Amino acid sequence: MVNFEYLVPTKVVFGKDTECETGRLIKECGGTKALIHWGGDYVRDTGLLDRIEKSMDEAGVGYVEFDGVVPNPRLSLVKEGVELCRREGVDFVLAIGGGSAIDSSKAIAYGLANDFELEDLFLHKVTTDKIAKLGAVSTLAGTGSETSNSTVIDIDTMGEKVLKRSYNHECARPLFAIMNPELTYSLPAFQTAAPGADIMMHTMERYFTREKGTQLIDAMSEGLMRTVRAAVPAALADPTSYEARANLMWAGSLSHCGLTGTGLVGDFASHAIGQELGAMFDMAHGVSLTAIWSTWAKYVLDVRPERFAQFGVNVFGVVNDFDDVRATALRGIEAWDQWCHSIGMPTSLSEAGVSPTDEQIHEMAVSAVEARGGDHAGAFMELHVEDIEQILKNAR
Structure with a gap:
């Protein structure tokens, strides 16, 4: 920590x-x-x-x-x-x-x-x-x-x-x-689902860290994500559920006030990429994040596969294959995609309705790195221009 x-x-x-x-x-x-x-x-x-x-x-x-x-x-x-x-x-x-x-x-x-x-x-x-x-x-x-x-x-x-x-x-x-x-009762379904995914992503950007010894914050983050995982579908099914809406509203603040990032170094590479998608295509923030996260996850998975396995088991309840951590990790990523689809959120650029050209991908990759003020974005794995280009291409 x-x-x-x-x-x-x-x-x-x-x-x-x-x-x-x-x-x-x-x-x-x-x-x-x-x-x-x-x-x-x-x-x-x-x-x-x-x-x-x-x-x-x-x-x-x-x-x-x-x-x-x-x-x-x-x-x-x-x-x-x-x-x-x-x-x-x-x-x-x-x-x-x-x-x-x-x-x-x-x-x-x-x-x-x-x-x-x-x-x-x-x-x-x-x-x-x-x-x-x-x-x-x-x-x-x-x-x-x-x-x-x-x-x-x-x-x-x-x-x-x-x-x-x-x-x-x-x-x-x-x-x-x-x-x-x-x-929030009268929000359209999309304005419940997309911000709900954003709550998850604000937590996940901090959760996917290379730091060890963060058990307390891990438990808090996992509890928050499990709550949001259940509350978004509940709010979509019953828009006037005070319980679901209250949990989502408080989770939104707790996910991004800094609490779930204490004692660790967060990543925020997905936000770097998502912000470029938002700028170029005027894409809703939550959409820009879900459209690329699982592609990012598979690209960086081998840096710390046990972290993705922990995410899958503790947040989405996937079966833990103790003999194959990577297989468990991939099940966790797939569970995320399934959850996104269940609330109407895309998990690829094509599902988000955009098809960037190679030239646009290069422009976004360069801008994502420039916005971070160095030669890379991300901390879980340092992503250089060519890495971001590949992630965007894989996400098409």
Whole structure:
């Protein structure tokens, strides 16, 4: 187990009707005027926006609305939000939604607190530990952005090519996260399945490590994954199951707040590749991950086959062939594919509806390595450009 620091200062307010506490929480954080940032019709049509604004009126907190977030949130919209905040004298940014709305809000908060070009932040030309006050009301269980330190944005302001880039800093953890599982009842099946797969992947990216002696975190991660494995189908079968929705919502935060990565070195190569697929094909994040994970797994399997065998046995309940660890490992990977298919998620690029050319594959592989700031992506196995190219070709 490696040394680590762990701090999650986000105040989680979990349960039914908790969105009605929004105004009080903003005021407790010192906010006097908030930007309310979201995307889509759900927030307004369901009355959620009215309930949140009523709570802010009662708390004496001013606000300005800013709609327009889309999946794979755009830097161009972020810049509009920053300018709106400055014109309106905003001192607090409130996200309503899932990962896209929260990441867009984090980027706005960075822009509001700093003078540099935001492109430079996400291209890692500058760094900062300054961010405007930020809170979140979650309406989707999956990304964990409501308690994480990461921000992922599509840079669409530099010409035709879109770059998906991230910036991670502890200052980006929201001051509070309101999490009412009932707000996820009306989600379409896809928006339950894809984020559910993302919860699994956030845990798996940390779980597949070369570190030894991580039994405690292993047990916590395996329990989380078993819970999600059961809760996603349960929520699809009964969208108003509070038990399933609550478990998914809390698992989403726990999977990406850093807890399951304590004491080990995570991988995140699948995220590196998936983010390039998202940037090039505007692919949903969860889809980009399930479309390539099993191909990645088979490519790196022999680095530590016993880890994949443990995953198969402890998470998916496959039969443990003690005489053939590799066979057990492959059964675990196959069980993952079967689970993905059972919830309607793809396990290849063709199933995801894309067919990248060799030229596009090379471009994505180069960009995936560049985004990691070195000559490779991943830690479980260092993947160089040619490795990522082969994984993408195998996944077609």
